[in-house]
Amino acid sequence: MRVLVATDSWRGPHAGAGxxxxxxxxxxxxAWAELGDEVAVIPMGAAGQGFGRCLEQLTGVRPLxxxxxxxxxDRWSASSRxxxxxxxxxxxxxxxxxxxxxxxxxxxxxxxxxxxxIEGPVTLxxxxxxxxxxxxxxxxLVSVEGRAEGMDPARMLSLDQQLCDWAQQLTGRPDAGTAxxxxxxGGLGLLVSALGGQVATGPEFLMDAAGAETTxxxxxxxxxxxxxxxxxxxxxxxxxAVTELAGRVGVPVIAVTATSSVSARELxxxxxxxxxxxxxxxxxxxxxxxxx
Amino acid sequence: MxxxxxxxPAVEGxxxxxxxxxxxxxxxxxxxxxxxxxxxxxxxxGCSGLRYQLFFDERHLEGDVxxxxxxxxxxxxxxxxxxxxxxxxxxxxxxxxxxxxxxxPNATSTCACGDSFH
Numbered sequence: 001m002r003v004l005v006a007t008d009s010w011r012g013p014h015a016g017a018g019x020x021x022x023x024x025x026x027x028x029x030x031a032w033a034e035l036g037d038e039v040a041v042i043p044m045g046a047a048g049q050g051f052g053r054c055l056e057q058l059t060g061v062r063p064l065x066x067x068x069x070x071x072x073x074d075r076w077s078a079s080s081r082x083x084x085x086x087x088x089x090x091x092x093x094x095x096x097x098x099x100x101x102x103x104x105x106x107x108x109x110x111x112x113x114x115x116x117x118i119e120g121p122v123t124l125x126x127x128x129x130x131x132x133x134x135x136x137x138x139x140x141l142v143s144v145e146g147r148a149e150g151m152d153p154a155r156m157l158s159l160d161q162q163l164c165d166w167a168q169q170l171t172g173r174p175d176a177g178t179a180x181x182x183x184x185x186g187g188l189g190l191l192v193s194a195l196g197g198q199v200a201t202g203p204e205f206l207m208d209a210a211g212a213e214t215t216x217x218x219x220x221x222x223x224x225x226x227x228x229x230x231x232x233x234x235x236x237x238x239x240x241a242v243t244e245l246a247g248r249v250g251v252p253v254i255a256v257t258a259t260s261s262v263s264a265r266e267l268x269x270x271x272x273x274x275x276x277x278x279x280x281x282x283x284x285x286x287x288x289x290x291x292x
Numbered sequence: 293m294x295x296x297x298x299x300x301p302a303v304e305g306x307x308x309x310x311x312x313x314x315x316x317x318x319x320x321x322x323x324x325x326x327x328x329x330x331x332x333x334x335x336x337x338g339c340s341g342l343r344y345q346l347f348f349d350e351r352h353l354e355g356d357v358x359x360x361x362x363x364x365x366x367x368x369x370x371x372x373x374x375x376x377x378x379x380x381x382x383x384x385x386x387x388x389x390x391x392x393x394x395x396x397p398n399a400t401s402t403c404a405c406g407d408s409f410h
Contacts, residue, residue, distance in 0.1 A: 157369060
């Protein structure tokens with residue numbers, strides 16, 4: 001049989017760096033390989049949680065990954081100019097065709113400050129939440145974060161309008177910032193889309209780069225997992241992306257983990273056939289159970 | 293003999309029924325205020341994703357959309373307006389229901405509390 005392994009890294013609450021996705025995946029794949037099965041391993045990681053390393057393992061190229069401070073109370077006046085400085089140094093040959101990994105930013109300027117240093121289509125890889133976020137409008141970044149801060153409505157509308165004006169400058173349409181993903185990375189998503197690039201999540205990009213859809217369709221079993229499976233990690237980016245992939249191609253998917261506290265009913269609802277917590281043992285018994 | 297088709301006027305913005313306008317007039321007169329408008333806003337949240345806010349407001353915000361009904365100004369902000377085109381504010385005073393109601397053709401589903409829609 002053919003088994004595709006695409007697991008998250010194992011990073012628990014214990015001290016230490018944990019095990020990266022490729023290490024865990026390879027160890028799991030070995031259990032099936034020892035039974036004579038064909039195995040494929042795709043390293044998987046979310047933006048800010050191992051994506052860069054996975055991309056390098058898969059393609060030999062690291063993404064551009066600026067180190068950025070978290071957003072503070074000055075987020076509405078902060079500029080994305082530090083990104084321009086970073087890009088000039090890290091990508092002297094230009095940014096065309098590059099992958100930019102950014103999970104969170106201290107700015108909300110729609111990429112205005114970074115604009116001079118970004119040319120041509122780039123791919124912005126970010127978290128799932130960011131990749132769905134619009135920039136302007138009721139559900140946009142300004143509205144949601146502004147309301148959470150208890151911002152004065154007049155100021156909120158004004159900040160939103162400024163970004164609508166920026167959207168108009170970039171695309172000719174003031175409502176361009178209402179599209180999902182334009183709010184990613186403090187509005188950098190808007191600039192990236194306006195330049196013909198795309199906004200994606202780590203798992204999406206890695207699966208695409210690895211041709212996962214084709215491999216998964218040819219598989220008999222898909223294996224994913226994380227260190228600890230619980231009601232929160234069940235919705236983790238990697239586990240849910242792989243489970244959705246399995247659903248699309250109609251192949252059973254199981255999660256192999258160190259521990260699991262999810263009920264069978266919740267597992268089935270999420271699309272997983274089963275969770276197989278290893279505890280102290282290796283994956284041999286799991287592979288023998290899920291082998292045909 | 294020719295048929296005459298009466299086209300209903302295209303409704304943009306928010307509609308306030310006569311009953312609702314009369315009720316608002318009464319409430320404003322009780323307060324002794326003639327500088328207040330009835331503001332209908334949408335905010336993210338609630339069990340279905342969006343919720344209404346209906347209140348009297350003296351402010352004028354940048355980009356506000358205002359319509360007058362029987363001397364009562366109904367106002368909504370620029371962000372909420374796209375979600376409220378054609379919404380109707382009515383006032384019911386029956387044994388089953390007392391209070392202002394909002395009928396919004398944009399809402400694809402509402403929740404049981406009636407407060408939230410999406």
